[in-house]
């Protein structure tokens with residue numbers, strides 16, 4: 191096949207291709223936008239000359255060169271002035287007919303042009319790379335220009351001046367060398383492509399050229415067309431290894447749509463979905479199909495259902511309000527928290543399961559890491575990778591200290607900002623979060639507050655729309671039923687509960703529902719505002735603690751919208767609002783708020799501190815800050831003396847309050863006996 195074609199000049203064929211009206215126009219307009227490359231749709235080339243397109247895939251180095259020469263020739267015809275300025279133009283190919291799986295890449299694809307989709311997990315800043323290096327001979331001053339390929343910079347072996355011809359020494363002259371922008375990415379398999387139970391693989395990608403660098407940020411889903419290269423890593427003093435490492439030299443890069451990809455439903459599927467949505471029991475049916483093998487926990491499954499569907503994000507000119515929901519499960523060990531989370535990660539579009547520590551250096555948010563060669567790169571953490579999906583974070587209480595700082599922004603603003611090591615970036619993290627945490631004391635102690643039970647900052651707790659407590663209390667009757675359920679699973683090897691909506695349909699249904707943006711009906715609006723105002727009003731009297739905050743009101747709206755979405759309704763009804771209020775009450779009740787008596791103090795629940803205590807804590811903190819101004823870190827005994835002297839707070843009380851502030855992370859102990867505010 192190859193032989194036959196070589197009788198035709200490939201460059202001529204490409205030139206003919208570029209004479210098509212569409213490409214002539216693209217080439218003619220290059221000067222206007224200052225472009226340095228021309229993009230070819232592979233399918234068109236395939237339609238134009240199938241063999242040419244096939245050989246392009248097989249011998250991309252030669253054939254991209256032919257294409258580039260041809261494009262340059264055509265540029266000379268269309269716009270000779272710009273052609274003279276450009277010296278050469280690059281040809282970029284997009285949308286190959288088939289994509290290659292990242293994990294299937296091997297020796298067979300070496301040197302070939304392939305298309306690979308994945309998530310960018312890591313990116314270096316844009317860095318100049320030398321293309322033509324100028325070297326000055328120190329003996330005669332002649333400049334030799336050396337075209338650069340490969341990883342390392344090549345110096346001339348002998349001086350190019352015929353009068354000199356000696357082997358240097360040479361000095362690199364930066365001002366006379368040509369550079370091009372380059373960037374290194376690390377591409378990871380998309381969760382959709384991951385075989386069950388496998389860890390995702392990654393591939394390093396080299397981007398060269400101002401038009402493809404800096405297009406993608408960590409967390410972006412991209413499609414890259416490039417040539418598969420392999421190079422042997424070298425061990426200093428020993429030589430090169432026999433086993434090569436694969437790398438992709440990118441030819442083109444496209445950032446893919448932000449929505450998780452699911453194939454559009456067929457007509458039958460759509461009918462099935464619409465039928466399900468009209469079922470008066472649709473909520474119950476979907477709920478009972480979530481983690482059917484896990485016994486009980488109806489209210490938690492209900493919350494998970496709302497989390498899957500989500501509320502509607504609102505983007506106003508000045509602010510954006512997230513639509514994604516966050517839920518937290520706090521519970522005793524062995525209460526199926528991990529199982530629930532893993533299940534959700536499996537069924538949710540773009541679901542991701544991770545532990546609080548995260549599985550990579552980037553943890554939950556993002557990190558700037560130093561790579562082997564000493565260069566810095568930005569790596570996306572779990573919340574960025576789960577952008578537009580659901581992040582299931584197990585053992586969240588064990589997250590890294592860096593994440594504790596960054597996660598507030600991630601949960602409320604849905605972005606992760608990094609400014610470190612010369613990298614300044616903001617990444618998207620528009621993800622719903624289902625988190626689990628173990629009680630810090632081993633078991634959940636109901637007479638203590640939520641904040642006392644887990645080691646998570648109070649501010650963080652308030653970012654969860656719903657919080658539930660899973661307690662493992664011996665209960666004869668319930669235990670009996672649960673034992674039966676679990677043993678039945680083990681006996682049959684399948685769930686004893688019949689699923690009404692299978693995973694496949696559920697996933698499609700969720701994607702479909704997300705296209706609907708329900709709005710609050712007047713009646714729904716009234717119910718929500720009545721409930722909210724009643725609770726606020728209960729705490730209006732002078733000096734009483736602050737009750738529910740605007741955060742809870744927004745949560746209620748999100749939940750109500752999700753409820754409408756489950757039934758594919760465009761309007762949130764009064765019933766939806768009531769159901770949202772009901773689950774919110776349940777959640778508040780679980781964290782210790784008595785909703786019926788309207789005696790609520792979110793501060794008390796979350797922080798475990800009624801207002802009077804808060805006032806005293808405030809005094810302690812202000813004093814600490816005051817003293818910090820002088821000594822930067824404060825000696826504990828001195829602080830206690832001051833408080834006793836000026837505010838008559840007994841030392842034992844101060845001691846206790848400091849313990850509490852330490853535990854919740856408001857202050858810390860940089861060294862034994864010294865304190866500092868976080």
Ligand SMILES: Nc1ncnc2c1ncn2[C@@H]1O[C@H](COP(=O)(O)OP(=O)(O)O)[C@@H](O)[C@H]1O
Nearest residue numbers: 483484485486522523524525526527528529676
């Ligand atoms: N309600 C339940 N229904 C079914 N299995 C359960 C239930 N509660 C606990 N289990 C089982 O107990 C085991 C421990 O669950 P796990 O998810 O690891 O707990 P946790 O993460 O809360 O410590 C799992 O095998 C789980 O299937």
Ligand SMILES: [Mg+2]
Nearest residue numbers: 527528529584
């Ligand atoms: Mg667990």
Ligand SMILES: [Zn+2]
Nearest residue numbers: 327330349354
């Ligand atoms: Zn010389």
